[in-house]
Amino acid sequence: xRKGLFILWVFSLASCGQSSSDNISNHTGNxxxxxxxxxLSQVLASRILNxxxxxxxxxxxxxxxxxxxxxxxxxxxxxxxxxxxxxxxPEPIQDSVSSIVQAISDELTGLQAETDTYEIRMAFQxxxxxxxxxxxxxxxxxxxxxxxxDENSLYGRGAEWLDIIRNSQNPYENNPSTQSYQVIDSIKVx
Numbered sequence: 001x002r003k004g005l006f007i008l009w010v011f012s013l014a015s016c017g018q019s020s021s022d023n024i025s026n027h028t029g030n031x032x033x034x035x036x037x038x039x040l041s042q043v044l045a046s047r048i049l050n051x052x053x054x055x056x057x058x059x060x061x062x063x064x065x066x067x068x069x070x071x072x073x074x075x076x077x078x079x080x081x082x083x084x085x086x087x088x089x090p091e092p093i094q095d096s097v098s099s100i101v102q103a104i105s106d107e108l109t110g111l112q113a114e115t116d117t118y119e120i121r122m123a124f125q126x127x128x129x130x131x132x133x134x135x136x137x138x139x140x141x142x143x144x145x146x147x148x149x150d151e152n153s154l155y156g157r158g159a160e161w162l163d164i165i166r167n168s169q170n171p172y173e174n175n176p177s178t179q180s181y182q183v184i185d186s187i188k189v190x
Contacts, residue, residue, distance in 0.1 A: 040088065041097065051075040052075070052128060055071045055124060056162075058071070065115075069111075069112045079104050083105075086101065107127045111127065118154070118155070121171075124161075125154075131162060141190065143164050146186045148163065150172065150180055150181035154172055160184070
């Protein structure tokens with residue numbers, strides 16, 4: 001557990017390289033980081049993944065839905081920034097990244113509005129799947145990212161999630177000793 005928290009802490013520090021003084025505002029008045037290079041996509045993807053992992057750690061108990069909504073709101077700002085940064089990516093990737101970022105933002109907006117535990121978990125799962133695809137498209141190489149699947153979660157319908165450690169805790173189960181999941185895909189750091 002300590003190793004996982006340390007890795008998350010190091011990951012957080014690595015993703016916090018952009019100063020807020022360089023921010024601009026979008027049409028809603030929210031702060032957006034300007035897209036000055038394609039490398040910015042890596043930084044923003046890292047921040048989005050970090051927020052996702054924070055939600056993942058809060059999800060099993062779902063007692064703090066206010067925290068989940070706050071983290072989702074922060075992720076929406078990051079997706080808005082990445083939407084702007086996508087303009088710097090090569091043409092075939094540019095449209096794909098813009099589309100998936102919009103899908104992530106829409107799913108997070110839905111997650112913020114949900115009150116039902118099952119629906120919150122479903123929105124979290126879909127957000128993770130979209131983030132994983134985003135990481136592939138921006139050729140994310142900061143840390144290894146694993147995609148897990150547990151066939152028994154979410155009332156036996158199966159569930160997937162992401163993590164940066166291979167011994168992930170299932171965010172859909174309250175009992176951490178249950179480990180009936182497997183890694184089904186990964187993005188490895190060379």
